[in-house]
Amino acid sequence: MKTAVITGANRGIGLAMATQLSQQGWEIIGVCRSDSDELEAIAGMVISGIDVTEPEHLQQVKKILGDTKVDLLINNAGLLQDEKLGEIDYDSIRDQFEINTLAPLMVTEALLPNMSEGSKVALITSRMGSIADNESGGRYGYRASKAALNAFGKSLSLDLKDDGIAVALLHPGYVQTRMVNFGGHITPEEAAEGLLARIDELNLENTGGFWHSNGEQLPW
Template sequence: MANIVITGANRGIGLALAKLYEARGDSVTAVCRETNDEIEEIADQVLSDIDITNEEQLPGIAMVLDRILDDPIDVLINNAGLFTNETLHDLDSDRIRAQFEVNAIAPLMVTRELLPLMAEGTKIANITSRMGSIEDNTSGAYYGYRASKAAVNAIGKSLANDLKEHGVMVAQIHPGFVQTRMVGFNGDISPEQAAEGIAARIDDLTLETTGSFWHSNGQPLPW
């Protein structure tokens, strides 16, 4: 049984990942702003009312996990995300700043806080987007989202380099265009399909591939 920690686990991809790992027989810790009956039934423990951009709350997550987990964290999935669209004709610096806080800075701070609970073999998955690929950007706009996901990709690469000597692995995983509330339930695949692909990429992650940027279908993505 593995110890799995998922942020933003109360809906969408996070909830689908919680279901998948629970079905595997793993111990799931859900971290979220708001809980609900579904995640309460699935997860072994739910840490709710958590704002991952509030650094004062993060030590509390580590304290609770240190108390309830007998073994190190096996997988940390930084899944919580924020998506808005900014164009040159509709720029809002507050929206852009909020996306950086949630999509890029928070995964780094959560990871740092939980590092003492990790060990050799722990895997960290940052749920990013191919919209953070500079090479793949052929349509523009989405200034805050694109830039914040490019930032978390850079952060994940640095984490991979810094943690490799400790046997901790990091991957940046694009889930695909997923039918979630974040995108108005448009999309090409269901959250369950995305979760299966993400879990497969995490399973396949090694020290040789740490730091990579992947589509959940296994395709390497350009930076």
């Protein structure tokens, strides 16, 4: 049985991916701030009370996992805020960098000893991190933190290729989640289906790519 570790697995897209992977026979390890009944129902293990920006919390996750092999790591936890020019909250931008950019790198580095040849890392990013695709401005913290995550992911794909570990940067789409006040175009289940299809296609030949969940390759 293959094992997937998913951050932010208690609700939204993370829960939908966890549920679908569980239905495919995967062992699910959910890492989250707050547990949920839905996650408990499908996960083999839930590690709750975890702030992925805190190194000591990640050490706790490592200790709990021990030598458990991680076949798939999905860095899904994220934060979306809005800043308007002239009244920018820079603390908000820092928070988004901590959660959206630094935390996925920290989690990946912490769990590297549990991964081996054939393992995969999925970074849930956003097309809002695309500089070429920005035609509306705003969202300074979210755009910049996701652009930086894309840079991290590309570097990870190169650094981990010799170890046989592939890395994908994945945009879920505009999804009906709490993050966007449920105003999206597709359901978390639809997004999860597309994301998992992209992860299934991920290999060492296409590692480091930036894709929409529908399969479209996105511009940097």
